[in-house]
Amino acid sequence: MARLTSKQRVLGLFRRDPIDTMPCFSGQGMVTLPAIHCLGIRFPQVHLTAENMAESAKKSMHMFEFDSVVVPFDMCTIPEAFGLPISLYANSEDILYPTIPGKWPSPEEVTIPGDYLKMGRMPVVDKALNLLREEVGEDKAIGSWILGPFTLAGQIVELDILMKMTIRGRAKVESLLDELTELIIDLGRHYRLEGADYMNLREMGTGSDLLSPRMFKMLILPRLQRIFDEWDFPKVLHICGFTDLIIEMMRDSGADAISVDHNNTLAETRKKIGDRMLLFGDYNGFTLPKKATKEEIKEYIQGCIDGGVDAVWPGCDIWPEVNEENLLTINRKIRELGRGPSPAVGRL
Amino acid sequence: MGKEKLREELLKELSDGVVNFDEDKVAEAAKRIVEEGLGAYDAIMNGMAAGMEIVGDLYDKHEYFVPELLLCADALYAGLDILRPHIKSEDLADRVKGxxxxxxxxxxxxxxxxxxxxxxxxxxxxxxxxxxxxxxxxxxxxxxxxxxxxxxxxxxxxxxxxxxxxxxxxxxxxxxxxxxxxxxxxxxxxxxxxxxxxxxxxxxxxxxxxxxxxxxxxxxxxxxxx
Structure with missing residues (x-):
């Protein structure tokens, strides 16, 4: 079997070129507590400096034999750059991700500063990407992600108000989504220039446990199509939760790959999307790395492969407090069980 | 109109108002319940809660989603705010006190x-x-x-x-x-x-x-x- 570097393996997958085995990577956060502890810092500190962000991502990748690194880790960098106050829980000993305690009360009140890329921790993310590109970028794939327009809107406007306005006040929601769509297009290009090899658009607030498929078609899909049409680099659309009813629309979004979580019916999805579309998923980022037995891990990964994924990857952020043996077992089993071709990607 | 017929009519309006997320309709029916001296607890349980059962079915059938649930909730609260002060203590005597x-x-x-x-x-x-x-x-x-x-x-x-x-x-x-x-x-x-x-x-x-x-x-x- 030919050996590829991690980067060749991941980028080959996106091109649908034959590769040696299934890559172990993610489009969501995959920073781990064992790695953080090695660096002698607490969890909240990983978000605060480019060095901590890059080092903890890199250490997690090396410790658990991932093919990629992914930054940033939290969903507040953009809202913070827009000027919203955030809680960093900087003195906490616990695993607490930053949150936004107060959002704009309605879409029309949102104001986006023209120089937001220079604000908050946006430069931290840029520098972390730069550091990773310099230090591991030759051999390892560097991933990054941005929230999709609706999910990002839900981060900056009170979500219940936003949801209700999709029915009563749609024009205002659409106007905000259009603005965010253009911003996301530019930010994706920006992250690409700063070092990202692939981008994951996380539009997780739009699954059918939240929005109707009709709403998805009308409000969400056109914006996704616009973004993916403009991004000329490897791109994934991730939606978690109940996605069975919108999976064909996800396929038609223009992404190279679609990513789902354990709530999706993989085998049915593969039938619906055909064999050419890349499908990533769908292990639970908490239960499998934290508490599954080796046998359960093997069974679950085999189930994903049998369900037709081209990469077994987590359906959400990996919960940082992993069982080290479990996460290593997951990645080694993915490589071992993923030696055969997947529906969209052959093997060398 | 007899009291029982009026009661049934208003309960239906409360239920329909919740299902169709019509806050005004729910508030209006709730006010009538109070004005006519009908049971507030009865109206909550057999009008608005009954409406929420229908909403639950619609969610089950993938006809309603979270935005619709939230609007139904607003309609329900429009009635609940009016009716709650009029619940009689004897209505609650044998009921949940959790x-x-x-x-x-x-x-x-x-x-x-x-x-x-x-x-x-x-x-x-x-x-x-x-x-x-x-x-x-x-x-x-x-x-x-x-x-x-x-x-x-x-x-x-x-x-x-x-x-x-x-x-x-x-x-x-x-x-x-x-x-x-x-x-x-x-x-x-x-x-x-x-x-x-x-x-x-x-x-x-x-x-x-x-x-x-x-x-x-x-x-x-x-x-x-x-």
Whole structure:
């Protein structure tokens, strides 16, 4: 079997070129507590400096034999750059991700500063990407992600108000989504220039446990199509939760790959999307790395492969407090069980 | 129009108003209930809660989703605010007198599911102690002890925030093993609920409402002697 570097393996997958085995990577956060502890810092500190962000991502990748690194880790960098106050829980000993305690009360009140890329921790993310590109970028794939327009809107406007306005006040929601769509297009290009090899658009607030498929078609899909049409680099659309009813629309979004979580019916999805579309998923980022037995891990990964994924990857952020043996077992089993071709990607 | 016919008509208006998220219609019908001296509790349970049962069915059939649920909830509250002060003490004498502490755990500011469940508990007659969102874990324990509530309901929307719920479950069960703990949120699966030692779970706002609607539906049937 030919050996590829991690980067060749991941980028080959996106091109649908034959590769040696299934890559172990993610489009969501995959920073781990064992790695953080090695660096002698607490969890909240990983978000605060480019060095901590890059080092903890890199250490997690090396410790658990991932093919990629992914930054940033939290969903507040953009809202913070827009000027919203955030809680960093900087003195906490616990695993607490930053949150936004107060959002704009309605879409029309949102104001986006023209120089937001220079604000908050946006430069931290840029520098972390730069550091990773310099230090591991030759051999390892560097991933990054941005929230999709609706999910990002839900981060900056009170979500219940936003949801209700999709029915009563749609024009205002659409106007905000259009603005965010253009911003996301530019930010994706920006992250690409700063070092990202692939981008994951996380539009997780739009699954059918939240929005109707009709709403998805009308409000969400056109914006996704616009973004993916403009991004000329490897791109994934991730939606978690109940996605069975919108999976064909996800396929038609223009992404190279679609990513789902354990709530999706993989085998049915593969039938619906055909064999050419890349499908990533769908292990639970908490239960499998934290508490599954080796046998359960093997069974679950085999189930994903049998369900037709081209990469077994987590359906959400990996919960940082992993069982080290479990996460290593997951990645080694993915490589071992993923030696055969997947529906969209052959093997060398 | 006879009193019973008027009652039926107004109950239907309340139900329809909730289903069609028509706040004005619900408020109008609720005011008529009060003006005509009809039972406020009856109107809540057999008008608006009955409407929420239909809403639950529509959610089940994938005809309604969370935005619709939220608008139905607004309509229900429009009636509840008017009717609640007129509930007679004898109406509640033989009914649920439970208390529930609820909130979104520290690190999470998403409270849609929590607010929907709160509404259903209120409809069912529970006293709700809502701690809000991003609640420090110790606060749940303090509030449960202070109020001696039978139920604690915790919500977290993301994997990255749900671990706080495990700590709360441990702390509360250590102090009072009889407290029933319910978990809600997208990352909460049966495995997670079991692992955390919870007594019940719902994995989405809609599912949580479904469970709460079933609870109220059972209550309504009990009251009808079915």
């Amino acid at each position: 208390q529930v502490v609820m909130g979104t755990v520290q690190g999470d500011v998403h409270d849609i599911g929590k607010n929907l469940i709160k509404m259903m508990f209120e409809v069912a007659g529970f006293t709700v102690h809502d701690l809000g969102r991003d609640v420090p874990l110790e606060k749940f324990v303090e509030e449960q002890v202070r109020t001696d509530s039978e139920i604690v309901a915790l919500s977290a929307m993301m994997t990255t925030t749900m671990m706080g719920m495990k700590k709360v479950v441990e702390m509360i069960k250590a102090k009072n093993p009889d407290v029933m703990i319910m978990l809600g949120g997208a990352p909460v699966t049966k495995d997670v609920a079991t692992l955390f030692g919870a007594d019940g779970y719902a994995e989405s706002a809609g599912n949580a409402v479904q469970e709460a609607i079933k609870m109220i539906s059972r209550l309504r049937k009990l009251e009808k002697g079915q």
